[in-house]
Amino acid sequence: MYDNFNRNINYLRISITDRCNLRCTYCMPEEGIKLLRHEDILSYDEIKEFTEVAVSKGVKKVRITGGEPLVRKGVVTLVGMISEITGISDLSITTNGILLKQFAHELKAAGLKRVNISLDTIDPERFKVVTRNGNITDVLEGIKAAKDAGLLPVKINCVIKKSKEEPEAIAVTRFCKENDLEIRYIRQMDLVKGHFSTVDGGIGGNCSLCNRLRLTANGKLKPCLFNNIGFDVRELGYERAIELAVGQKPECGSVNNTGAFYNIGG
């Protein structure tokens, strides 16, 4: 699928929940969040059917995200359902890694190819502060489990304030070198203020290369993270929602003051 700016749209990110077992300070408020109602969240059958249509129109790469995708019940089943779709060459998950020790081998067996794991610091105390009480040991064990399961390459998403030369980022870089992990530095963004920049080590944030569509847990198909537009796949039908999202994908991001990373998927 080509959009109006000749970009080949072949990458679908699916947020399967807005719930998370961490509360990273830059991502999710500690409390007062209005979470989605169960009936508003797409079922696994709906997600699979939508993905089949998207793949028939040219999507080749699928990433499952959230919220925290591993907190949604039956996530391994969903991975199995999506991996059965012919035409997907890359199926991955973005996770905070807390539950990965429990799920890595099952996810691999279900057809998952690889994982991106978020890790902004390797200092246990700082990790507690950044994630509002997360236990870094769970993540480190999750990383090891992902490697053991063969979910390769394991990539680390490291959110930085301004530069990868910040002390915490340097320590994460060293950890990645020592443990055969690929690292991507994501500068902390602000959707409401329209502050975004390119991801060091990936193509995210570069509008001219953007090949993505994002499906939110409640079925809004968003052609751009940094824009308010979204098309309701239940109301419009899957095919029409895809046509509209691709047809109206903005040339460049601006601001998004109706969504947040935890309910769109980052």
Ligand code: SAM
């Ligand atoms: N819970 C999963 C995780 O932690 O990876 C998946 C969802 S999370 C929203 C996806 C990615 O978005 C993570 O790598 C996270 O660091 C990133 N993210 C969240 N808020 C961000 C922000 N304000 N600026 C830049 N990246 C952000």
